Amino acid sequence: MRVAESCTSMRERLVEFSREFDRWLDAALSACDGVPRRLLDSMRYSALAPGKRIRPFVLVRSCEIAGGSREDARSAAVAIECVHAFSLIHDDLPAMDNDDVRRGQPTNHRKFDEATAILAGDGLLTLAFEILTRGALDTARGAMDGARGGLDAARTVRLVRQLSEATGPAGMIGGQMLDIAGESQSPSAPRVKRIHEMKTARLFEAAARMGADCADADEPVSAALARYGHGLGLTFQIADDLLDLTATLGDLGKHSGKDQAAGKQTYPACIGEEPSREEARRLAESTIRCLDAFGPEADDLRELTRLVVERRS
Amino acid sequence: MRVAESCTSMRERLVEFSREFDRWLDAALSACDGVPRRLLDSMRYSALAPGKRIRPFVLVRSCEIAGGSREDARSAAVAIECVHAFSLIHDDLPAMDNDDVRRGQPTNHRKFDEATAILAGDGLLTLAFEILTRGALDTARGAMDGARGGLDAARTVRLVRQLSEATGPAGMIGGQMLDIAGESQSPSAPRVKRIHEMKTARLFEAAARMGADCADADEPVSAALARYGHGLGLTFQIADDLLDLTATLGDLGKHSGKDQAAGKQTYPACIGEEPSREEARRLAESTIRCLDAFGPEADDLRELTRLVVERRS
Numbered sequence: 343m344r345v346a347e348s349c350t351s352m353r354e355r356l357v358e359f360s361r362e363f364d365r366w367l368d369a370a371l372s373a374c375d376g377v378p379r380r381l382l383d384s385m386r387y388s389a390l391a392p393g394k395r396i397r398p399f400v401l402v403r404s405c406e407i408a409g410g411s412r413e414d415a416r417s418a419a420v421a422i423e424c425v426h427a428f429s430l431i432h433d434d435l436p437a438m439d440n441d442d443v444r445r446g447q448p449t450n451h452r453k454f455d456e457a458t459a460i461l462a463g464d465g466l467l468t469l470a471f472e473i474l475t476r477g478a479l480d481t482a483r484g485a486m487d488g489a490r491g492g493l494d495a496a497r498t499v500r501l502v503r504q505l506s507e508a509t510g511p512a513g514m515i516g517g518q519m520l521d522i523a524g525e526s527q528s529p530s531a532p533r534v535k536r537i538h539e540m541k542t543a544r545l546f547e548a549a550a551r552m553g554a555d556c557a558d559a560d561e562p563v564s565a566a567l568a569r570y571g572h573g574l575g576l577t578f579q580i581a582d583d584l585l586d587l588t589a590t591l592g593d594l595g596k597h598s599g600k601d602q603a604a605g606k607q608t609y610p611a612c613i614g615e616e617p618s619r620e621e622a623r624r625l626a627e628s629t630i631r632c633l634d635a636f637g638p639e640a641d642d643l644r645e646l647t648r649l650v651v652e653r654r655s
Numbered sequence: 656m657r658v659a660e661s662c663t664s665m666r667e668r669l670v671e672f673s674r675e676f677d678r679w680l681d682a683a684l685s686a687c688d689g690v691p692r693r694l695l696d697s698m699r700y701s702a703l704a705p706g707k708r709i710r711p712f713v714l715v716r717s718c719e720i721a722g723g724s725r726e727d728a729r730s731a732a733v734a735i736e737c738v739h740a741f742s743l744i745h746d747d748l749p750a751m752d753n754d755d756v757r758r759g760q761p762t763n764h765r766k767f768d769e770a771t772a773i774l775a776g777d778g779l780l781t782l783a784f785e786i787l788t789r790g791a792l793d794t795a796r797g798a799m800d801g802a803r804g805g806l807d808a809a810r811t812v813r814l815v816r817q818l819s820e821a822t823g824p825a826g827m828i829g830g831q832m833l834d835i836a837g838e839s840q841s842p843s844a845p846r847v848k849r850i851h852e853m854k855t856a857r858l859f860e861a862a863a864r865m866g867a868d869c870a871d872a873d874e875p876v877s878a879a880l881a882r883y884g885h886g887l888g889l890t891f892q893i894a895d896d897l898l899d900l901t902a903t904l905g906d907l908g909k910h911s912g913k914d915q916a917a918g919k920q921t922y923p924a925c926i927g928e929e930p931s932r933e934e935a936r937r938l939a940e941s942t943i944r945c946l947d948a949f950g951p952e953a954d955d956l957r958e959l960t961r962l963v964v965e966r967r968s
Contacts, residue, residue, distance in 0.1 A: 375825060376825035377824040378824075378829050378836070380836065382824065428777075432773055432777060435773065437768075437770045437773060457750045457835050460745055460748065460750060460773065461828055461831060464780065465823060465824035467777065467780060467781065468780065468824070471784045471819040472816065472819035472820055475816040498815075499815075502784055502788050502811075502812075502815050505784075506781050506782070506784040510778060510781035510785055511690040511695065511774075512687060512688060515777045516690050516694055518774060519694040519770075519774050522770050523691070540689075
């Protein structure tokens with residue numbers, strides 16, 4: 343009962359956050375000059391489609407918990423969501439997971455066409471790095487003393503480094519490669535774990551660490567938040583595997599049952615449904631313990647972890 | 656005769672440069688840990704395929720002309736070639752230009768498969784930004800005084816900004832979008848010019864400006880080199896359009912005659928072959944004049960411009 347109640351209020355807070363965040367995202371995309379109309383339409387279509395905005399939420403809250411302001415985290419939060427939107431567009435392509443529906447609407451290549459979808463993904467990925475440097479530039483040639491209106495250059499470099507490593511061939515993109523290769527291999531728990539780590543946990547970890555970096559946090563604070571983000575990502579991905587088994591198109595905004603049909607490496611395929619649920623709960627508990635050094639200011643990250651396990655969509 | 660001779664020696668210098676550069680590129684790719692084997696193989700296959708390495712050459716020479724060292728330009732040169740390799744892989748995909756041969760070997764999706772090619776392109780694009788931050792990080796938390804072993808954070812931020820803007824939806828990626836859309840439109844000189852500007856000239860311009868940034872050049876030096884890079888890119892693309900008309904697979908390492916078959920927007924299609932040659936020569940002359948403020952140290956950039964007009968491959 344208490345968990346269900348806190349999940350409801352957490353869900354409301356996420357919705358409230360996403361309303362503000364979507365304005366940031368819209369503003370960042372609107373600030374793109376000289377982009378061919380169809381390409382920008384395609385980028386906006388996927389980036390602004392209704393999403394849970396969990397990665398930017400973790401990033402912004404990590405920044406605030408580490409003593410930074412919401413404004414400090416703004417560019418990085420928009421950048422990480424652009425990377426997430428890029429990954430959804432490319433993962434859905436016919437040559438990859440070949441999905442028709444995403445976030446309750448036709449996938450990008452269905453709404454536009456394959457060439458446009460490939461370029462919209464490329465565009466969002468590149469834009470993420472440009473956005474990280476917006477605002478920073480004003481101060482880059484000057485002094486390094488924090489400067490209003492943007493992060494200093496040293497923090498910006500750390501953000502570019504975090505985001506590129508978590509996204510790149512040893513991170514999310516590599517995880518997608520293993521995910522596809524895994525379709526022709528027998529299910530194995532270590533294989534699933536490596537896929538989940540790379541495909542999902544590294545970007546969640548980057549969200550938390552980038553938030554801490556936006557606040558210029560000390561390494562112990564940054565490391566604790568990064569461990570939290572990593573655990574949350576793993577929990578999220580097991581819950582995602584389970585939802586693919588049990589939820590409907592209406593719940594998810596995407597087709598379910600696809601993992602099994604494709605022979606994907608998932609936790610339920612390796613260890614069964616109920617043991618996967620137990621593993622998700624166990625992981626959620628250890629993830630919450632990563633926040634032990636923080637007080638009530640980290641309560642919503644704790645509740646978010648419970649929501650991720652209990653989520654039905 | 657004199658032009659032909661200087662072109663020969665310039666061609667030799669480019670080959671010599673590419674031997675050294677390919678070692679840098681190989682080392683940067685070898686430093687990637689934790690990348691799934693097939694993905695790394697695919698990235699290396701395209702990035703290390705024999706290329707002219709014109710963009711990194713322009714970047715390194717611009718840095719040296721602006722007073723920097725070859726080492727200052729190393730990471731940025733590798734990064735810009737990674738971006739170029741990404742663009743070749745994605746442009747060749749069946750949903751885009753559907754090419755089978757590139758740089759004298761099967762295209763990436765022919766050698767591997769479409770999913771791997773998409774991810775290899777994504778991986779190289781993301782890696783470019785990570786490489787820009789390598790080395791910079793050691794000094795990012797410390798002082799901003801130049802520091803051995805890497806560029807300072809302010810310069811690194813400028814490089815990320817230049818590369819992301821030139822590559823992104825208002826740059827090369829947007830140019831590719833217009834290039835594809837142009838196949839269903841009647842040839843028009845302003846349309847071709849906009850495609851060439853975005854698809855090619857912006858990245859050449861970024862090469863020159865990034866080189867100047869690596870050397871921490873003053874704005875007038877940086878701006879002159881950027882104008883040179885822009886003009887060189889336009890010249891290069893008209894020459895490319897002409898080669899597609901006249902050269903063979905053996906010359907180019909890719910199929911020729913494809914632009915006409917696809918109904919691409921090209922200079923020859925708009926204004927005819929001989930007027931296009933004249934335009935390329937005229938552009939080359941004005942490009943060389945961008946270097947008037949420099950002495951003999953810029954001679955090879957001048958000769959490179961002549962080589963680009965005269966090139967047969």
